[in-house]
Amino acid sequence: MTQSFPQDHKNQDLVSIARDAGKPYESVNLPIWRASSVLFTNVADMRAEVAATAAGERRAANYATAGTPTTFALADAVAELEAGPHPARTALLPSGLSAIATVLQAFLSPGDHLLMGDSVYGPARLFAQGMLARFGIETTFYDPAIGAGIGDLLRPNTRMIYLESPGSYTFEIPDVPAICSLARERGILTAIDNAWASPVLARPFDWGVDISVLPLTKYWSGHADVLMGAAVVREALWPQLHQAVRQQGLCVGSDDAWLILRGMRTLKVRMQAHESNGLVLARWLEKRPEVARVLHPALPSHPQHARWKRDFSGASGLFSFELHAASADQLSALCDHRRHFRLGFSWGGFESLIMPANLTGLRTAGPWQGGPLVRIHAGLDDPEALISDLEDGFAAMAAAKS
Template sequence: MTNRPNPDSPASLGASLVTAARSPGKPYETVNLPVWRASSVLFSNVADMRAEVAATVAGERRAANYATAGTPTTFALSDAVAQLEAGPHAARAALMPSGLSAIAVTLQAFLSPGDHLLMSDSVYGPARVFAEGMLARFGIETTFYDPCLGAGVESLLRPSTRMVYLESPGSYTFEIQDTPAICELARRRGVLTAIDNAWASPVLARPFDWGVDISVLPLTKYWSGHADVLMGAAVVREPLWPRLHQAVRQQGLCVSGDDAWLILRGMRTLEVRMRAHERHALALARWLAGRPEVARVLHPALESHPQHGLWKRDFLGASGLFAFELRDATPAQVDALCDHRSHFKLGFSWGGFESLIMPANIGALRTARPWTGGPLIRLHAGLESPDELIADLEAGFAAMAAARD
């Protein structure tokens, strides 16, 4: 007969298994921060626990009574995002599981039933879907405006307008808005301004210098740079922090220490990568501008772009994302151009080290400024050699020509 040990006896490993190796020991400094993985947060006494709960509810910096409010790793990233995106302006950042969740929470935090939202017609497609779907269900009306209106959006403001939501350059069509003018008139009317700063990142644009109140960032893209993590962030001026913090807290939104660490790691090379993306995209854009198949190239850093002057005034450079319009191509030819490329892969998102190609189907995504041009192709220039990328597109145009037969 086997004698089973009593789990409560001194010989049992039960207590040791739970308590062993839980002290961090002597701290030491490393180049990169460690990853903090946690759910429960422990306290030395009840008074400390109560104080931390109060601080967490109030949204104080680095306060967390439970890890959904943050860990040292996620606090480090949120502080870095606020510092880099807002610069000298007093601001706070909240991390979200994706860029779209950052957009959705921002809109939910600052809009209420009966409010009116002005949203750029060239905004990121899922943001538009959220406004037309979820916001409409909750009694928030959205008007989509021509992104080229500039200060002319004032004519669309109503007494119930609470926010102007911008994206510059516009998604797929790359219009540059006169963001400073829009922010100035919105502030005079007591209306908040928010902007999606996906295309530029803080390396190439400083939206808080333009006067925006809120900047939304898909950290999935250039911040990560490696196409292997999903995350978003909303950065708000300090007075707006309590409303954003409560919206995030009440919905239980949080990110893992592992994912935050990946963004922190990618962030270190952000500026170096952005400058490479800029060079490669410009080389492709200038080459495409000379192709007979191309009607026009939609890249704000080209002198031919309608808002090139605004881009030059407000931006510090250009990223790797742009589009071009084909003169004439059947759907089969568009597919032939995009399919089976060596370097340009088919895929959503962008901002990683890889090059991507995507037919842009925006017919249902424009109402104030409908797309009337030819077939539109969106490119993301990755970190491959521009010569290799040009050769890949040359092969694509050859395939497109062959598909005509």
């Protein structure tokens, strides 16, 4: 027997009541604007918004995949901080790797040639060797120290030069302005991964790049609890990026965008602490007998230190150090069971991290010739506590030898 429910006004009001925000209400932080459907007053307004969204007009959305007031606020903030005063637009993507992949797909076509730095983020290399190769796009990996000599690698079909400064794990500082100058003369796009510094410490559009990709997961968030990426492009390139994002249905949620906005407010003061703690550790490690060298661009011992001083206004908390010698068991003993340093991928949060670097398959233009490499992220811990933790790690490493 089918139960019939009374159709009184109380049941009907469940759908229609409490949908008016009332008078304007101003708070310190923007509200989280959750939405899927976007409503319109009339058909004419709907059609106008559909056209504006398709054209990629700023803050236009006929459906929330194109954005909400919360995600629009973050996208505008990223463009202003990363590129200002250069006119630019930002697409928010689900992760840093998604931002990289979307940029490469948006601006490369079958038959194109890509030049990519040999020390880029590992998953970016794998995407080029895998997905791009499947679609007929050839990638050449170049020595990040090549500078203007990259001209010798250019081909008639070279469409983009992809950079990262500093390089992942080995922290080379390429001569980005020289490479960008040459690329612009030849009509070739340049893109850079600006993960390490964030716009607090580096302004890659001032160096001449056309595109910057950012893992907002890292320092922008700062709390290791949200995934997001961003692709920032000069205004003229926006239509092409917008279409790639729109056709793939790529978008981010307002809750995550709000977390990034909140973390962004303290980005500058956190970066100062990461820099300070990282340099304390780097200088201490330089004096350790187990350490062959410390790969930190802010140290005078770094081979591109002068270039780093030219391009950057400070340092983040991420760097590596090379050991004279260590077995796999010794590397594990150094990294395992630390009190303050935790084992984990990513970085850029408040936590301190340590991990052995595995460069197998990640260097082809110049294979790694050094000893065992360990990567450090100096978080917001007391630096003396971090030093004590590393001292215990070196003691454990020595004990593992016997």
